[in-house]
Amino acid sequence: MSDQTILTVAGLKKTFKVGFQRKVVNAVQGLDFSVNAGEIYGFLGPNGAGKTTTIKMVMDLIRPSAGSVKVFGDSPGTLASRRRIGYLPEHPYFYDYLKPTELLEFFGRLHGIKKITRRKRIHELLEQVGLTHAKDRTLRRYSKGMLQRFGLAQALIGDPDLVILDEPLSGLDPIGRKEMKDIVSGLKAEGKTVFFSSHILADIELLCDKIAMIDEGRLLYAGPTRDFVVKGQLEVEIIASNVPEGIFTALEAHADSINSFGSRQKILCNRDSAQQLVKLLVESSAMVESVVPRSETLEEVFVRTAQHPQAEVSK
Numbered sequence: 001m002s003d004q005t006i007l008t009v010a011g012l013k014k015t016f017k018v019g020f021q022r023k024v025v026n027a028v029q030g031l032d033f034s035v036n037a038g039e040i041y042g043f044l045g046p047n048g049a050g051k052t053t054t055i056k057m058v059m060d061l062i063r064p065s066a067g068s069v070k071v072f073g074d075s076p077g078t079l080a081s082r083r084r085i086g087y088l089p090e091h092p093y094f095y096d097y098l099k100p101t102e103l104l105e106f107f108g109r110l111h112g113i114k115k116i117t118r119r120k121r122i123h124e125l126l127e128q129v130g131l132t133h134a135k136d137r138t139l140r141r142y143s144k145g146m147l148q149r150f151g152l153a154q155a156l157i158g159d160p161d162l163v164i165l166d167e168p169l170s171g172l173d174p175i176g177r178k179e180m181k182d183i184v185s186g187l188k189a190e191g192k193t194v195f196f197s198s199h200i201l202a203d204i205e206l207l208c209d210k211i212a213m214i215d216e217g218r219l220l221y222a223g224p225t226r227d228f229v230v231k232g233q234l235e236v237e238i239i240a241s242n243v244p245e246g247i248f249t250a251l252e253a254h255a256d257s258i259n260s261f262g263s264r265q266k267i268l269c270n271r272d273s274a275q276q277l278v279k280l281l282v283e284s285s286a287m288v289e290s291v292v293p294r295s296e297t298l299e300e301v302f303v304r305t306a307q308h309p310q311a312e313v314s315k
């Protein structure tokens with residue numbers, strides 16, 4: 001992996017004026033981050049955070065109100081930089097009376113890929129996204145997951161160095177998400193750089209080398225995924241059953257929270273209190289079923305950070 005910067009966003013802002021009264025919507029309010037060659041970079045945040053608006057500015061589909069975007073050291077939208085980018089929009093529309101091979105043939109021609117290489121490339125792409133078995137079906141017969149994978153094949157036809165995907169995991173079931181994540185990992189193995197947005201934060205921390213986390217158009221964090229997840233304080237989860245009523249007050253004094261699930265209690269506490277709580281439980285002859293240290297997930301850290309952004313802003 002090289003440290004060569006491929007995409008830089010600096011002071012990026014976008015304001016929309018909507019309706020008759022020209023009401024101002026500050027969709028993106030000053031973003032700074034950069035993506036290096038060979039990284040899988042996750043662009044994360046809830047719906048309406050400004051992800052699609054940012055991606056559109058990176059793709060030069062809309063112009064920033066302030067700030068700048070540089071792709072391969074150049075302004076976005078130049079022919080040279082476009083040639084090196086593959087893009088999957090959030091809601092792509094494909095002419096669905098065609099078969100994937102026919103449509104890819106069309107995109108291949110647009111990219112100026114020669115006839116002899118085109119066939120081979122389309123064959124390889126369909127294999128890569130797992131659609132070979134369905135290559136003779138028209139796209140109208142494709143499921144959401146298959147269309148998403150087709151969209152990825154379309155983004156990859158020109159053999160781009162940078163792949164930009166807007167919500168590639170959205171609307172997919174857990175298996176579809178796993179397949180899509182595997183394909184994205186495969187792109188990294190090929191040496192490509194992947195920048196993708198997602199409002200789904202669960203299970204993606206292992207996929208992304210770096211993340212930019214945004215909320216309401218503002219950056220909450222940009223940097224290595226590991227450093228963000230480490231912010232998730234380590235807690236300990238104790239599961240116990242048959243806990244005598246009499247010791248609850250003592251337990252509450254040490255625990256962060258106690259939740260009942262039928263005859264079982266789930267007790268969350270910090271590491272230092274775990275010892276004391278287990279001792280109390282054992283001595284009261286409650287049954288200690290498990291004691292598991294856990295760190296917060298990306299999703300939990302995000303929710304906490306979004307509630308107190310000033311305290312946590314970092315780059």
Ligand SMILES: Nc1ncnc2c1ncn2[C@@H]1O[C@H](COP(=O)(O)OP(=O)(O)O)[C@@H](O)[C@H]1O
Nearest residue numbers: 016018025027046047048049050051052053054
């Ligand atoms: N063309 C537009 N005109 C007015 N407001 C817009 C437009 N596009 C996006 N927005 C607003 O900007 C905010 C960010 O939207 P978007 O970038 O689509 O978020 P995300 O992709 O993170 O869900 C939202 O409040 C949305 O309603």
Ligand SMILES: [Mg+2]
Nearest residue numbers: 051052090167
């Ligand atoms: Mg979006």
